[in-house]
Amino acid sequence: MSDVVRIGVIGAGNMGTVHANYLYEGRIKGAIITAILEERVSRINEIENRFSEEVVTIYSEEDAFFQSGQFDAILIATPHYSHPRLSIRAFNQGIHVLVEKPAGVYTKQVREMNEAAEKSQLVFSMMYNQRMNPIYQKLRELILSNELGSIRRLNWIITDWYRSQSYYDSSSWRATWQGEGGGVLINQCPHQLDLMYWLTGMMPSRLRAFCQFGKYREIEVEDNVTAYAEYDNGATAVFVTTTGEAPGTNRLEVTGDRGKIVIENDELTFWRLRQSETDFNQEYTGGFGKPETWKCEIPVEGLNTAHEGITQNFVNAIKDHEPLVAPGSEGIYGLSLSNAMQLSTWTDTWVTFPIDEDLYLQHLNEQIDQSTVQKVSTGKSLNVKGTH
C-alpha cells in the first residue's frame, strides 16, 4: 500500500461530517479522505460545497462506492443496525474498518462481524473515543496495576443525558425499535457501557435490570434504566441512566480491597487504604475500628484526543502495526451489557453471560413487530444518527 492511508467515510450526518472534516483538514497524520458515501439526496449539496471534488469523490450509491477502489479503509458513521453489514462488506474486499459506536444493535450480528474481521486479518477498530480520555485511562491504569486491589463494586450514575421531546421528534427513526433498536442504552450510553468493561477487563457473570420504556418521553424505547450485575470475582455493579432528568449526574465510583476511586466533575479522587482491607480485617482486634485512609489527589495528565485520537491510532495500526486502543472485536462487550439490560427487563429475570443472542434477537423482533410507531423505510435510506 501507499504511504498514505486512503479513507472513505460512509454517512455524512452529524458525526460522519465531523470525521470527514478533520480528515479533510489533514489532522490525521498519514491519512487522507478520498471518498464519501451519502445516500440522502438532501445532504449531497452541502457535502459537495464542503469538499473539493478533486480530493473527495461523493457517492450516493453503496455499490459504486465499494467498487471505486479509492480507499484502503472506511470509517462507518451510519445508523446502528447497518454497522455489521457494511463492515463485513469491507472486510470481504480487503478494506480496513473503523466503525462508530455501537458495534451494532444485537450481538448476533456483531459476532458475525467480528468473525469476518478475524478471518480477514484486517485492522478493525471501534470509535470508542472515551478510551482516549486521560481520566478514564488513569483509572484503568490504577485498576490494572492493582493500586485499588481486587475490585468489589462499580457504581455509575450517568443520568446527565437529558433529551427533550423535541430531540426525539427531530427524526422519525429516533428512539424506535426498528430505527435504533433501543433508547438511552444504545444511543447515549455505549461509551459508558464499554468503559464498564474496559476499565476493569471484567464482564458480569449475570445481570438483573429494570428498563422503563417511554417513561419521560413519547417514545417506545427505554429512557430510564437501573441495572445490577454480579461478577465472578464477587464484585457487584449498579448502573443507572436516563434521558429524562436535569441536570443529571455523572459519577463513577469503583471500590476495591485498597479503597475507593470516584470520578465526578472531571476529577479523579482515590481514597487509599494504607493497608488492604483484607489484611486489616485479619489483623485487627479492636471491634469498631477502620483501616487508615489517605485521600489522594491523583494527577490526570495529557490531552483528550477523542475521535481524532482513535482515528490516528487506527491509521497507525494500518501503517505501523501500532496496537489498537479500541479493537473492533471489543465492541461486543458494551453491546452485550446493553442487550442484557433490555432482555432482563423483557423476561423479568436474570440474564447470564455470554447472553443468548438468539433469545435477544427474538425479543427485539417482537418489539419491532409490535411497534405502533410509523415505520421508517429500512436499509439504505436510514438517516445517520445525530449524537456522538
Add this chain to the structure above:
Amino acid sequence: MSDVVRIGVIGAGNMGTVHANYLYEGRIKGAIITAILEERVSRINEIENRFSEEVVTIYSEEDAFFQSGQFDAILIATPHYSHPRLSIRAFNQGIHVLVEKPAGVYTKQVREMNEAAEKSQLVFSMMYNQRMNPIYQKLRELILSNELGSIRRLNWIITDWYRSQSYYDSSSWRATWQGEGGGVLINQCPHQLDLMYWLTGMMPSRLRAFCQFGKYREIEVEDNVTAYAEYDNGATAVFVTTTGEAPGTNRLEVTGDRGKIVIENDELTFWRLRQSETDFNQEYTGGFGKPETWKCEIPVEGLNTAHEGITQNFVNAIKDHEPLVAPGSEGIYGLSLSNAMQLSTWTDTWVTFPIDEDLYLQHLNEQIDQSTVQKVSTGKSLNVKGTH
C-alpha cells in the same frame, strides 16, 4: 401524673447506658430516671457504681421491674427481637414507651406492637435520632414544600458501615439469625431505611433486592446489599449498603421535576431548575438543550439534638401533647424495607408492599432453623446491642 415524667430504662448496654446517663444528669427537662432493668449479672456492678441507689433502683428481674410502679414511661434498649414484647407489656400496664431502633425484627410482631399502642392511647415513640439531624430535616422540608417537585429518583450509597471480623466476634448473638434476625440491614441501616420513608412520605409499591450473606465476614447474615424499588408515582430508588468496604461512602441523591439534591460530606446542595423539567420539555423545540440549572447552596441550621432530642420530644409529648417527631407506629416502614430486601433475595423475585408478614416470618424461621452458628440462649439473657 406528677410534673416530672419518671423513666425506667431497660437494658444497660452501650446505648442503654448512654440514655441512662443523660437522664441521670438531668439533661432532659421534665424527666428523671428512676429505675434500670439489667438482667446480666456481669453488668450490675458497673451500673450500681454509676447511679446512686437513692435515685435509681437497679432491677435484675423483669417482673419485679414492671411491678415496681416506679415509672410512667420506659426507654427500651434491648436486643431487637424483644422490643415488641416489652413494649406491649408496658402498654398493658399504662406505661408510655420509647423504643430503640429497629422497631423489631419482623413486621408481624411490630404490627402487633403498633396495635397494642393504638389501643392503649399511650405515647409511643421510636429512637429515630437521625430525624433530629438538621440536614435531613432540611431535605424533608424542601421535598414536602415541593421545592424539588414530584420525586423521580432516590439513590443512597451508604457503605461506610465498616465492621471488622473482631466486631462480629465480640458477642455470640451478633450477626446471627436467632440473635439479630439480620446483618447490616437490621443493625446498621435502620436510620437510613427510616429516612427513605420519612424524607418523602413514600413507600415503594414493589422492590427487588440482592443481599449477599457472609460475603466479607464469617457471619451468616447479610453484609452486602443492593436494592431497587419502584413507587406508585413512578419514582425509582437504589439503596446500596455494606459493612465490608473502607472507607465507604454516604451519599444520598434525590431527584425531582425541579432538579436534584445531594447530601454528601454533611453538605446539602440543590441543583435547581429554573423551570420544571416537565414544563421545559413541553415548551422546548431546540433538540439538544437542557433546562437552566442553578447550583444553590442551602443553609442547614440548628443543632443535631440526636438521642436527647428524641427523648425530650417523647417527654414533652407525655407532658404537653407535643407532636412526636418519630411516632412509634412509623417504625414499621423502615423495617418493612429491610424485611422486603431479605425476602426478595430469599425468593429471588419481586416483593410487593405491604409485605406478606407471614411469608417473611416463615423464611426468617427457616434461616434460624438452618443456622449452624452456635446458638445463644434466648430471651432474657440476650445482651444489648453494641451499636447505635
